[in-house]
Amino acid sequence: MSRRWLRLTLAAPLMSFGAVAVDQIGSTWRFPSRSMLTGLLANALGLDWTERAAHQALQDRLVSTAALVREGEVLTDIQNAQLGANDRGWTTRGRAEGREGASYNAPHRRRRDFLADAELLAVLALEPADAEPSLDRIRNALLRPARPLFLGRKPCLPSRPLVAGTEADFLEAPTAHAALLACAGIAGARAWWPGNEGPAGTRTHEVADRRNWDSGLHGGARILREGRLGEPGPDGGAS
Secondary structure, X not given: OOEEEEEEEEEEEEEOEEOOOEOOEEOEEOOOOHHHHHHHHHHHHOOXXXXXXXXXXXXXXXXXXXXXXXXXXXXEEEEEEOOOOOOEEEOOOOOEEEOOOOOOOOOEEEEEEEEEEEEEEEEEXXXXXXXXXXXXXXXXXXXXXXXXXXXXXXXXXXOOOOOOOOHHHEEEEOOHHHHHXXXXXXXXXXXXXXXXXXXXOOEEEEEOOOEEOOOOEEOOOEEEEEEEOOOEOOOOOEO
């Protein structure tokens, strides 16, 4: 059974698809997680972060996959900040935001990884397809977002539109893997797809990229397959 997919171009000087953080170390996956894509789409739609049920429903409907058109490289940013109780900063919502708690007597240190000079092609579908928001409404929101969009972290601004605004934004395919294969110009690209959305691939990953939007925590895991599009997998079938 064929499904309708929306094609996104993810390109920026810096992107970050936050993997599991350990202490002050924030690494990045090479692919956009379900929770990251949910936040991106919700931001375009204008959902407030307090609308947790709407975020959860959107994430639960999302089926996504991605391929690296340009791999780029991982850049590690070592951050040192002296934080005071009265510090304030501007947000993408257009107003200053403060912080709670005491001042730090010593600098707050952390490490954050980014993908530098990378470009990905992502495709996503929604199940059920007839619920709201629809794929068309999401495409229109990405064309004219309610707020500025960023790819992972707030400094990661897209270098080009995420969608083209034409019928070429949409395609029909039975699975996430087949949807990637239907996209021109990415044969041989490194790709990831859900375990039940394509062939076995060459590697298997267990990832915890689903967020409980009520608690704000990530939990549970799912299986992703990795391979190069069109190349044989371990079972002899093409990836």
